[in-house]
Amino acid sequence: MSEAVTDALASRLGYLLKHAQQRLVAAASPVMAPFGIDGRELTVLTALAAHSPLSQQEAADEMGIDRTTMVLLVDALEAKGLVERRRSHEDRRKNIVELTAAGRDCLRDAGRARDEVEREFLAPLGDTLSREFVRALRMLASQPGELP
Amino acid sequence: MSEAVTDALASRLGYLLKHAQQRLVAAASPVMAPFGIDGRELTVLTALAAHSPLSQQEAADEMGIDRTTMVLLVDALEAKGLVERRRSHEDRRKNIVELTAAGRDCLRDAGRARDEVEREFLAPLGDTLSREFVRALRMLASQPGELP
DNA sequence: TGCATATCGTCAGTTCTACTGATCATCATG
DNA sequence: CATGATGATCAGTAGAACTGACGATATGCA
Secondary structure (H helix, E strand, C coil), X not given: CCCCCCXXXXXXXXXXXXXXXXXXXXXXXXXXXXXXXCHHHHXXXXXXXXXXXXXXXXXXXXXXXXXXXXXXXXXXHHHCCCEEXXXXXXXXXXXXXXXXXXXXXXXXXXXXHHHHHHHHHHHHXXXXXXXXXXXXXXXHHCCCCCCC | CCCCCCHHHHCCHHXXXXXXXXXXXXXXXXXHHHHCCCXXXXXXXXXXXXXXXXXXXXXXXXXXXXXXXXXXXXHHHHHCCCEEEEXXXXXXXXXXXXXXXXXXXXXXXXXXXXXXXXXXXXXXXXXXXXXXXXXXXXXXXXXXXXXX
Protein backbone atom coordinates (compact mmCIF):
# COMPACT_ATOMS: atom_id res chain seq x y z
CA MET A 1 0.00 0.00 0.00
CA SER A 2 1.29 3.45 -0.86
CA GLU A 3 2.30 5.79 1.92
CA ALA A 4 0.58 8.94 0.82
CA VAL A 5 -2.18 9.98 -1.49
CA THR A 6 -0.82 12.10 -4.27
CA ASP A 7 -2.52 15.28 -5.36
CA ALA A 8 -3.72 13.90 -8.67
CA LEU A 9 -5.68 11.13 -7.02
CA ALA A 10 -6.59 12.98 -3.86
CA SER A 11 -9.74 14.38 -5.39
CA ARG A 12 -10.98 11.09 -6.85
CA LEU A 13 -13.80 10.07 -4.62
CA GLY A 14 -13.86 6.42 -5.59
CA TYR A 15 -10.16 6.10 -4.98
CA LEU A 16 -10.41 7.76 -1.58
CA LEU A 17 -13.37 5.71 -0.43
CA LYS A 18 -11.76 2.47 -1.49
CA HIS A 19 -8.47 3.21 0.18
CA ALA A 20 -10.03 4.52 3.36
CA GLN A 21 -11.99 1.30 3.58
CA GLN A 22 -8.91 -0.79 2.91
CA ARG A 23 -7.08 0.95 5.72
CA LEU A 24 -9.95 0.42 8.10
CA VAL A 25 -10.12 -3.27 7.22
CA ALA A 26 -6.37 -3.57 7.67
CA ALA A 27 -6.63 -1.98 11.09
CA ALA A 28 -9.68 -3.97 12.16
CA SER A 29 -8.68 -7.44 10.99
CA PRO A 30 -5.99 -8.17 13.58
CA VAL A 31 -8.20 -6.76 16.33
CA MET A 32 -11.19 -8.88 15.32
CA ALA A 33 -9.22 -12.07 14.75
CA PRO A 34 -9.08 -13.12 18.44
CA PHE A 35 -12.87 -13.15 18.51
CA GLY A 36 -13.00 -15.55 15.59
CA ILE A 37 -15.14 -13.37 13.37
CA ASP A 38 -14.57 -10.71 10.76
CA GLY A 39 -16.22 -7.37 10.18
CA ARG A 40 -18.96 -8.66 7.96
CA GLU A 41 -19.95 -11.32 10.45
CA LEU A 42 -20.03 -8.77 13.23
CA THR A 43 -22.33 -6.67 11.09
CA VAL A 44 -24.68 -9.64 10.79
CA LEU A 45 -24.69 -10.11 14.55
CA THR A 46 -25.37 -6.39 14.98
CA ALA A 47 -28.29 -6.43 12.59
CA LEU A 48 -29.77 -9.53 14.17
CA ALA A 49 -29.50 -8.13 17.67
CA ALA A 50 -31.10 -4.85 16.64
CA HIS A 51 -34.05 -6.22 14.69
CA SER A 52 -34.64 -9.71 15.99
CA PRO A 53 -36.38 -11.81 14.90
CA LEU A 54 -35.19 -11.63 11.32
CA SER A 55 -35.36 -14.20 8.56
CA GLN A 56 -32.29 -14.69 6.40
CA GLN A 57 -33.88 -12.72 3.62
CA GLU A 58 -34.79 -9.85 5.93
CA ALA A 59 -31.31 -9.77 7.41
CA ALA A 60 -29.82 -9.72 3.92
CA ASP A 61 -32.07 -6.82 2.89
CA GLU A 62 -31.14 -5.04 6.08
CA MET A 63 -27.45 -5.27 5.22
CA GLY A 64 -27.87 -4.69 1.52
CA ILE A 65 -26.34 -8.00 0.51
CA ASP A 66 -27.57 -10.91 -1.53
CA ARG A 67 -29.64 -13.68 0.04
CA THR A 68 -27.22 -16.29 -1.30
CA THR A 69 -24.36 -14.50 0.44
CA MET A 70 -26.36 -14.52 3.64
CA VAL A 71 -26.66 -18.31 3.44
CA LEU A 72 -22.89 -18.62 3.62
CA LEU A 73 -22.58 -16.02 6.37
CA VAL A 74 -25.18 -17.76 8.52
CA ASP A 75 -23.53 -21.12 7.78
CA ALA A 76 -20.27 -19.78 9.15
CA LEU A 77 -21.83 -18.15 12.20
CA GLU A 78 -23.88 -21.24 12.98
CA ALA A 79 -20.79 -23.44 12.72
CA LYS A 80 -19.19 -21.19 15.34
CA GLY A 81 -22.22 -21.52 17.59
CA LEU A 82 -23.00 -17.81 17.48
CA VAL A 83 -26.41 -18.01 15.81
CA GLU A 84 -29.16 -20.58 15.37
CA ARG A 85 -31.62 -21.21 12.55
CA ARG A 86 -35.19 -22.19 13.25
CA ARG A 87 -38.24 -22.46 11.05
CA SER A 88 -40.73 -19.67 11.45
CA HIS A 89 -44.12 -20.87 12.71
CA GLU A 90 -45.95 -18.16 10.80
CA ASP A 91 -44.22 -18.82 7.49
CA ARG A 92 -42.49 -22.16 7.24
CA ARG A 93 -40.44 -21.03 4.25
CA LYS A 94 -38.52 -18.66 6.48
CA ASN A 95 -35.47 -19.40 8.58
CA ILE A 96 -35.48 -17.22 11.62
CA VAL A 97 -31.90 -16.52 12.65
CA GLU A 98 -31.26 -15.78 16.29
CA LEU A 99 -28.23 -15.05 18.40
CA THR A 100 -27.13 -17.68 20.86
CA ALA A 101 -25.80 -16.72 24.29
CA ALA A 102 -22.31 -17.11 22.85
CA GLY A 103 -23.36 -14.89 19.95
CA ARG A 104 -24.48 -12.16 22.31
CA ASP A 105 -21.21 -12.37 24.23
CA CYS A 106 -19.24 -12.23 21.01
CA LEU A 107 -21.25 -9.28 19.76
CA ARG A 108 -20.62 -7.39 22.98
CA ASP A 109 -16.88 -8.08 23.19
CA ALA A 110 -16.03 -7.86 19.50
CA GLY A 111 -18.29 -4.82 19.19
CA ARG A 112 -16.32 -3.02 21.86
CA ALA A 113 -13.06 -3.93 20.16
CA ARG A 114 -14.27 -2.61 16.86
CA ASP A 115 -15.62 0.58 18.37
CA GLU A 116 -12.15 1.19 19.70
CA VAL A 117 -10.60 0.55 16.28
CA GLU A 118 -13.02 3.03 14.74
CA ARG A 119 -12.17 5.64 17.34
CA GLU A 120 -8.47 5.27 16.61
CA PHE A 121 -9.13 5.33 12.90
CA LEU A 122 -11.02 8.61 13.16
CA ALA A 123 -8.70 10.10 15.76
CA PRO A 124 -6.54 12.06 13.27
CA LEU A 125 -9.62 14.05 12.29
CA GLY A 126 -10.31 15.40 15.73
CA ASP A 127 -13.70 15.41 17.42
CA THR A 128 -15.55 17.93 15.32
CA LEU A 129 -14.43 16.78 11.90
CA SER A 130 -14.97 13.19 12.99
CA ARG A 131 -18.60 13.84 13.75
CA GLU A 132 -19.12 15.76 10.52
CA PHE A 133 -17.48 12.98 8.57
CA VAL A 134 -19.66 10.26 10.01
CA ARG A 135 -22.75 12.41 9.54
CA ALA A 136 -21.87 12.96 5.89
CA LEU A 137 -21.02 9.33 5.34
CA ARG A 138 -24.33 8.29 6.81
CA MET A 139 -26.13 10.50 4.32
CA LEU A 140 -24.14 9.18 1.39
CA ALA A 141 -24.58 5.54 2.36
CA SER A 142 -28.35 5.94 2.48
CA GLN A 143 -28.82 8.16 -0.54
CA PRO A 144 -31.98 7.69 -2.53
CA GLY A 145 -31.31 4.27 -3.98
CA GLU A 146 -32.54 2.71 -7.16
CA LEU A 147 -35.29 0.30 -6.31
CA PRO A 148 -35.67 -3.02 -8.17
CA MET B 1 -29.68 -2.76 -2.15
CA SER B 2 -31.63 -1.60 0.89
CA GLU B 3 -33.33 1.75 0.81
CA ALA B 4 -32.16 3.22 4.07
CA VAL B 5 -29.44 2.66 6.57
CA THR B 6 -30.90 1.53 9.84
CA ASP B 7 -29.80 3.00 13.12
CA ALA B 8 -28.02 -0.11 14.30
CA LEU B 9 -25.70 -0.16 11.32
CA ALA B 10 -25.50 3.58 10.79
CA SER B 11 -22.60 3.90 13.21
CA ARG B 12 -20.56 1.07 11.73
CA LEU B 13 -17.82 2.74 9.82
CA GLY B 14 -16.90 -0.22 7.66
CA TYR B 15 -20.49 -0.73 6.66
CA LEU B 16 -20.93 2.93 5.79
CA LEU B 17 -17.72 3.15 3.77
CA LYS B 18 -18.53 0.04 1.83
CA HIS B 19 -22.04 1.09 0.99
CA ALA B 20 -21.09 4.64 0.10
CA GLN B 21 -18.56 3.23 -2.29
CA GLN B 22 -21.06 0.80 -3.74
CA ARG B 23 -23.47 3.64 -4.40
CA LEU B 24 -20.80 5.71 -6.05
CA VAL B 25 -19.78 2.82 -8.27
CA ALA B 26 -23.41 2.18 -9.14
CA ALA B 27 -23.82 5.82 -10.10
CA ALA B 28 -20.56 6.04 -12.01
CA SER B 29 -20.70 2.80 -13.98
CA PRO B 30 -23.41 3.76 -16.46
CA VAL B 31 -21.83 7.17 -16.95
CA MET B 32 -18.37 5.72 -17.63
CA ALA B 33 -19.58 2.92 -19.85
CA PRO B 34 -19.88 5.02 -23.04
CA PHE B 35 -16.18 5.87 -22.75
CA GLY B 36 -15.27 2.20 -22.67
CA ILE B 37 -13.41 2.32 -19.39
CA ASP B 38 -14.23 1.87 -15.73
CA GLY B 39 -13.27 3.86 -12.68
CA ARG B 40 -10.09 1.96 -11.96
CA GLU B 41 -8.84 2.40 -15.49
CA LEU B 42 -9.58 6.09 -15.34
CA THR B 43 -7.55 6.25 -12.16
CA VAL B 44 -4.62 4.70 -14.00
CA LEU B 45 -4.91 7.27 -16.77
CA THR B 46 -5.06 10.02 -14.18
CA ALA B 47 -1.97 8.80 -12.38
CA LEU B 48 -0.04 8.41 -15.63
CA ALA B 49 -0.96 11.88 -16.83
CA ALA B 50 0.02 13.46 -13.54
CA HIS B 51 3.36 11.74 -13.05
CA SER B 52 4.55 10.68 -16.48
CA PRO B 53 6.78 8.95 -17.22
CA LEU B 54 5.97 6.08 -14.90
CA SER B 55 6.97 2.44 -15.07
CA GLN B 56 4.31 -0.12 -14.32
CA GLN B 57 5.76 -0.70 -10.89
CA GLU B 58 5.80 3.00 -10.12
CA ALA B 59 2.26 3.44 -11.32
CA ALA B 60 1.16 0.52 -9.19
CA ASP B 61 2.83 1.99 -6.10
CA GLU B 62 1.23 5.32 -6.89
CA MET B 63 -2.21 3.75 -6.86
CA GLY B 64 -1.58 1.39 -3.99
CA ILE B 65 -2.32 -1.74 -5.99
CA ASP B 66 -0.32 -4.83 -6.75
CA ARG B 67 2.13 -4.91 -9.65
CA THR B 68 0.48 -8.04 -11.05
CA THR B 69 -2.85 -6.26 -11.07
CA MET B 70 -1.25 -3.40 -12.94
CA VAL B 71 -0.13 -5.80 -15.67
CA LEU B 72 -3.74 -6.67 -16.36
CA LEU B 73 -4.87 -3.06 -16.19
CA VAL B 74 -2.22 -1.94 -18.66
CA ASP B 75 -3.05 -4.92 -20.87
CA ALA B 76 -6.65 -3.75 -21.04
CA LEU B 77 -5.78 -0.10 -21.62
CA GLU B 78 -3.24 -0.99 -24.28
CA ALA B 79 -5.76 -3.20 -26.06
CA LYS B 80 -8.06 -0.17 -26.19
CA GLY B 81 -5.29 1.97 -27.62
CA LEU B 82 -5.28 4.34 -24.65
CA VAL B 83 -1.74 3.69 -23.43
CA GLU B 84 1.50 2.35 -24.86
CA ARG B 85 4.31 0.37 -23.29
CA ARG B 86 7.91 1.05 -24.23
CA ARG B 87 11.18 -0.12 -22.72
CA SER B 88 12.98 2.42 -20.64
CA HIS B 89 16.37 3.38 -22.11
CA GLU B 90 17.87 3.97 -18.69
CA ASP B 91 16.69 0.67 -17.22
CA ARG B 92 15.67 -1.86 -19.79
CA ARG B 93 13.81 -3.91 -17.19
CA LYS B 94 11.20 -1.20 -16.90
CA ASN B 95 8.13 -0.70 -19.03
CA ILE B 96 7.37 2.95 -19.34
CA VAL B 97 3.62 3.38 -19.76
CA GLU B 98 2.46 6.48 -21.60
CA LEU B 99 -0.84 7.88 -22.68
CA THR B 100 -1.64 7.89 -26.37
CA ALA B 101 -3.48 10.78 -27.97
CA ALA B 102 -6.66 8.72 -27.65
CA GLY B 103 -5.79 8.12 -24.02
CA ARG B 104 -5.52 11.83 -23.36
CA ASP B 105 -8.85 12.45 -25.05
CA CYS B 106 -10.44 9.69 -23.06
CA LEU B 107 -8.97 10.99 -19.81
CA ARG B 108 -10.32 14.47 -20.51
CA ASP B 109 -13.82 13.41 -21.53
CA ALA B 110 -14.32 10.56 -19.06
CA GLY B 111 -12.72 12.67 -16.34
CA ARG B 112 -15.29 15.39 -16.87
CA ALA B 113 -18.08 12.86 -16.78
CA ARG B 114 -16.84 11.41 -13.54
CA ASP B 115 -16.36 14.81 -11.95
CA GLU B 116 -20.00 15.46 -12.68
CA VAL B 117 -21.02 12.14 -11.11
CA GLU B 118 -19.03 12.99 -8.02
CA ARG B 119 -20.66 16.40 -7.76
CA GLU B 120 -24.10 14.85 -7.93
CA PHE B 121 -23.10 12.19 -5.45
CA LEU B 122 -21.97 14.79 -2.93
CA ALA B 123 -24.79 17.22 -3.67
CA PRO B 124 -27.06 16.08 -0.81
CA LEU B 125 -24.37 17.19 1.64
CA GLY B 126 -24.31 20.78 0.54
CA ASP B 127 -21.18 22.78 -0.19
CA THR B 128 -19.69 23.10 3.26
CA LEU B 129 -20.22 19.56 4.45
CA SER B 130 -19.05 18.31 1.07
CA ARG B 131 -15.71 20.04 1.44
CA GLU B 132 -15.30 18.85 5.02
CA PHE B 133 -16.14 15.32 3.97
CA VAL B 134 -13.58 15.22 1.18
CA ARG B 135 -10.98 16.79 3.42
CA ALA B 136 -11.59 14.17 6.11
CA LEU B 137 -11.61 11.35 3.59
CA ARG B 138 -8.32 12.52 2.19
CA MET B 139 -6.78 12.36 5.65
CA LEU B 140 -8.15 8.89 6.31
CA ALA B 141 -7.04 7.51 2.95
CA SER B 142 -3.49 8.63 3.56
CA GLN B 143 -3.20 7.79 7.23
CA PRO B 144 0.19 6.71 8.46
CA GLY B 145 0.39 3.38 6.71
CA GLU B 146 2.18 0.22 7.66
CA LEU B 147 5.25 -0.06 5.53
CA PRO B 148 6.42 -3.43 4.17
C1' DT C 1 -61.24 -27.07 -3.50
C1' DG C 2 -57.53 -26.84 -6.98
C1' DC C 3 -54.26 -24.49 -9.77
C1' DA C 4 -51.07 -20.63 -10.90
C1' DT C 5 -47.88 -17.55 -9.16
C1' DA C 6 -44.65 -15.77 -5.86
C1' DT C 7 -41.31 -16.18 -2.11
C1' DC C 8 -37.60 -18.38 0.86
C1' DG C 9 -33.57 -20.94 1.44
C1' DT C 10 -30.18 -23.64 -0.87
C1' DC C 11 -26.79 -25.00 -4.17
C1' DA C 12 -23.83 -25.03 -8.36
C1' DG C 13 -21.48 -22.37 -11.32
C1' DT C 14 -19.53 -17.91 -12.82
C1' DT C 15 -17.37 -13.45 -12.51
C1' DC C 16 -14.37 -10.05 -10.62
C1' DT C 17 -10.61 -8.58 -8.04
C1' DA C 18 -6.42 -9.19 -6.18
C1' DC C 19 -3.16 -11.84 -4.24
C1' DT C 20 1.23 -15.41 -3.97
C1' DG C 21 4.94 -17.71 -5.98
C1' DA C 22 7.79 -18.78 -9.81
C1' DT C 23 10.28 -17.40 -13.93
C1' DC C 24 12.98 -14.65 -17.09
C1' DA C 25 15.41 -10.57 -18.27
C1' DT C 26 18.06 -6.92 -16.71
C1' DC C 27 20.72 -4.15 -13.55
C1' DA C 28 24.19 -3.25 -9.81
C1' DT C 29 27.98 -4.65 -6.88
C1' DG C 30 32.04 -6.63 -5.73
C1' DC D 1 32.42 -12.53 -14.16
C1' DA D 2 29.55 -14.09 -10.22
C1' DT D 3 26.02 -12.87 -7.13
C1' DG D 4 22.09 -10.86 -5.57
C1' DA D 5 18.30 -7.45 -6.32
C1' DT D 6 14.59 -5.54 -9.21
C1' DG D 7 10.85 -5.21 -13.00
C1' DA D 8 7.44 -7.50 -15.74
C1' DT D 9 4.95 -11.51 -16.60
C1' DC D 10 2.24 -15.66 -15.90
C1' DA D 11 -0.13 -19.55 -13.53
C1' DG D 12 -2.51 -20.70 -9.82
C1' DT D 13 -5.30 -19.47 -5.85
C1' DA D 14 -8.61 -17.25 -2.78
C1' DG D 15 -12.55 -14.52 -1.41
C1' DA D 16 -16.78 -11.97 -2.22
C1' DA D 17 -20.74 -11.66 -4.55
C1' DC D 18 -23.45 -12.51 -8.22
C1' DT D 19 -26.96 -15.51 -11.59
C1' DG D 20 -29.86 -19.25 -12.45
C1' DA D 21 -32.08 -23.29 -11.02
C1' DC D 22 -34.39 -26.15 -7.66
C1' DG D 23 -37.58 -27.83 -3.93
C1' DA D 24 -40.56 -26.41 -0.29
C1' DT D 25 -44.02 -23.49 1.14
C1' DA D 26 -47.41 -19.67 0.94
C1' DT D 27 -50.93 -16.87 -1.33
C1' DG D 28 -54.44 -15.45 -4.60
C1' DC D 29 -58.03 -16.54 -7.61
C1' DA D 30 -61.45 -19.12 -10.08
